[in-house]
Amino acid sequence: MGGAGAEAWQSPDPSVLLVEDDAGDALLVEELVADSTLKMRLRWVRSMAEAREVLAAEVPDCVLLDLNLPDARGLEAVSMIQSVNEQVAVVVLTGLAGEETGLAAVAAGAQDYLVKGRVEPELFGRAVRYAIQRKQAEQAAVALQASQMQAQENARLERGLLPRPLLRDADVDIVTRYRPGRAQALLGGDFYDIVQSGDGSVHALIGDVSGHGPDEAALGVALRIAWRTLVLSGITGAEQLVRLEEILVAERARTHVFATLTVLTAHPGTPHVRVVRAGHPGMLLRTADGGVRWVEIDGGPALGVVPGGAHWPERDMAVPAGAALVLFTDGLFEGYIGEGRERLGEDGLLRLAREVAGYEPAPFVDGLIERAEALAESRGGLDDDVAVLHLRWN
Template identity: 60%
Template sequence: MLGTAGMSRPRWRGDPESLLLVEDDAGDALLVEELLADSDIRTELTWVRSLAEAQEWLAGARLMPGCILLDLHLPDADGVTAVTRILNAAPSTAVVVLTGRAEGEAGLAAVAAGAQDYLVKGALESELFGRAIRYAVQRKQVEQTAADLQAGRLRAQENARLERGLLPTPLLHTDDLTIAARYEPGRAQALLGGDFYDVVQTPDGTVRAVIGDVSGHGAAEAALGVCLRVAWRTAVLCGTEGSDLAELLEKITVAERADSPVFVTFTSLTLPPDRRSLRVVRAGHPGLLIRSRGEVELVEPPGGPALGLGLGTVGWPETELPLPDEAEVVMFTDGLFEGRTGPGRERLGEDGLCELAAGEACAGLGPQDFVDALVDGAELAAADYGGLADDVAVVSVGWRKPR
């Protein structure tokens, strides 16, 4: 039986768009229809005579009803069993059970099993009936919202644990190194972006460091960044160096990326145990800063193209540079200097970043304070024009003691 109740009146916020009545008694079904007609609820009523018929109807419904009125005595189910089965078929729908005058305990048991309320047949009036349905629908919505929020919090906590686990822990064998880092993902509510970095010290005392940037900002780019970081660490520990390392990462980029336009820039450093020189391999990545005795220099060694551009084996040269005494090497991704700093298309740029690093706000700071001041200064410069929208990674490698 299909019918409408109060369809000429405006729908209240708490009115269910449709209501399913599961009732085997035609007289009681007619009573429910009359109560709806006399109430101010505007809804569409559907009547089925058994739990099996209700389950079949729900399975084929395009939209679930806002409320189900369920008789506790049906030909094929009764009591708590009926409530459990109907909730399994429509878990997001409010259920109000219909009981006899002497079945108060059965009604309470139904509520304990998941029903929102119970109504006693023969003791109903239209106002009470309509209010019970509205309250049941609203309580179910609040309950569902609370459950969704809790599930969202649990997912967010689990995602945060996973992302924190994917961030690198430097692999060091001596205590005279100073490693400072700052990571700011561009995606809202994320801990991990497409930028990546790592630092490894091999048994002979050589320090290897990498920083890279996967184009794009989604989860797939973040996953590729993690893949490349792990591959880089594995290759370094296996003795791969120089252009061979770049060629390996090129192959992995092409094989693992989800979308062919994605490309990757990176810089890989090798600092020998004597700390007097620095070997650099660059693939389309920005330069690096060298801090020494209060001076800051932007260095841009020769390099090859970004990975994944389809240029074949073009070569990525390894460049050796002298390293000043008490030097600190700072690598960064382009998100640090590409924020807008003016109303046009003015950006901080690498020269502006170098000026910021050499400025008073960063002067004399230790490694971690310097890294934080550099990022905070870049964010402040872009604050009035959208901030730093891209992923940002900064890594500083230095020594605790002078040579």
């Protein structure tokens, strides 16, 4: 029975692994299978050790499990099957005096129990079929709950990473966008913020924590909140980055995690902004006459690369009347396009920006992202998260 079952293991009929050390009881199960209206493939092993070997290589639809094996007894046998493969349905086999144990096994995670010698073929087939269906329903419920929890976690992270601008009376138009990468179930570590301080200055931040996952997203939230606190406390410029690096080094889960960011400060009545850049990409400058150019400002290394040893220069950049600055994370231009290994790159992004140069702020940002996504469509979309911040002073 073991050899024939192994050869038929790929058949479309339900597969059943019988774990039973008694040859007579195994023969009874084989007869039940033969007489049952539910066609199934049966494979017989005599011990838990053999069952482990099979389950490590195959995933049957159901395990018929004797609770008195030479190397596993009682509820221990159920837990051992579940520890090897928790996706398989389990129906335990008990003796006449073992009904209480069978009920306990169901409470411990088995889908059903059968009493040896008291099972008709029709009941046997129904029990196996229902056990498989119950296990599938249980897995669907678990997947749904995980999906709901993931959606809730996304919402919490999004509130922390992507806040509402804190502005009083600044005469500036703001457009913000965030798009998750195609492979990310959770938000990544991209973040931004905009705050107006008591003297009327407008402060803007965009940043990106290396890597993906809940740890990186949580670190992005911590840096974003810390930055807003520093601004409201009157700490600006390169001093902000010193404090933020201290937080990153203290909070990061792994020593190789770093963060890039750009900070802008626009004082009221002045035709320029002060820029501090830590390993972050450049930005786009949109002029009132429809021009777009790439701007690179001197900066220092990303936060966390050389803890305590970095220097971040502060630079003033002229902003013509009616101009706009567009800040973004590298996911917007570092994705692969076409079928080869070519990336969009900075030149490619600038070309796309010039295609939508005459658009108003929101259509400009949306058009830029949509064009980048379209170029990466053949590869399934943009790999990395994308955050964009568009600021236009009136």
